[in-house]
Amino acid sequence: MNNVLLINASPFGQDSHANQLALELVTSLRYRHPKLELVERDLGADPLPPLGMDYAQALTTVTPFDSPVFECSEVLIGELERCDILLIATPMHNFTLPAALKLWIDYVLRIHRTFSTHSEGKTGLLKDRAVYVLVGSGGFHQGERASQPDFLTPYLSQALNTLGLLNLKFTYLQGLVFGEEAVQATVKDARTQLSLDPLFDNLVDA
Known part of the structure; x- marks a missing residue:
């Protein structure tokens, strides 16, 4: 294992609970793979440019992959192709x-x-590879306390499956708006769940 790609989609950036847990997973991986390279793509701190008409037209015409219109797309796809594990927070x-x-x-x-x-x-x-998705939410959408629908999991699963990524594991950090005690509890539960995975069996509760 040589490369991990971490996609952080939170507007809270490095302070995101999901992102912090994802970095713990990277630390856990480095116990066995000390030379592991981490590529971080912070979509909040470094937002991607919006798609324009030129990009939409290029998708429906015969446009070379090295065309300038695909430059951003090729960079992002290249990061994805090189990674051995994809983490999404x-x-x-x-x-x-x-x-x-x-x-x-x-x-x-x-x-x-x-x-x-x-x-x-x-x-x-x-090529398929392990994908770990850490989902943070203020409320509850899984389990007995669920009070709202979850359209994220099925949509993201379908999108990643369409790429050829089938080995998906979702971990949920719920109830993050209910105070520090609730935050600590859901993060602890997530760590416990993830530590059952052989890749992260040395993940410790902070």
Whole structure:
């Protein structure tokens, strides 16, 4: 294992609870892989440019992959192709994923480049790898206390599956607006869940 890509979609940046837990996972991995390279893509601190008409037109015409219109897309896809593990730390906004993460998906989910189409649907062109998605939310959308729908998990699963990424594991940090005690409890539960994975069996409770 040589490379981990961390996508942080939180507007809180490095202070995001999901992002902090993701960095703990990287530390855990480095116990066994001390030379592990971490590539961080902070979508809040370094926002991606919005998609324009030129990009939309290039998708529907014969446009070389090295065309300037695909420059940003190629950089992001390259980061994804090189990683051995993909970590995504994201909040849930209005029942689904934040706009920053949706834009990243729009850049990497590209016809003829990361997926192909045929009569039976779409086929991902990327090599499968482990993907860990850490989802932070103020309220509850899983379990007995769930009071709202979750459109993030099925949408993100479908988008990543379309790329060819099938090995997905979601971990939820819920109830983050209910005070420090609630935050500590949900982070502890998430650590416990993740420590059951052989990759993170040395993850310790802080």
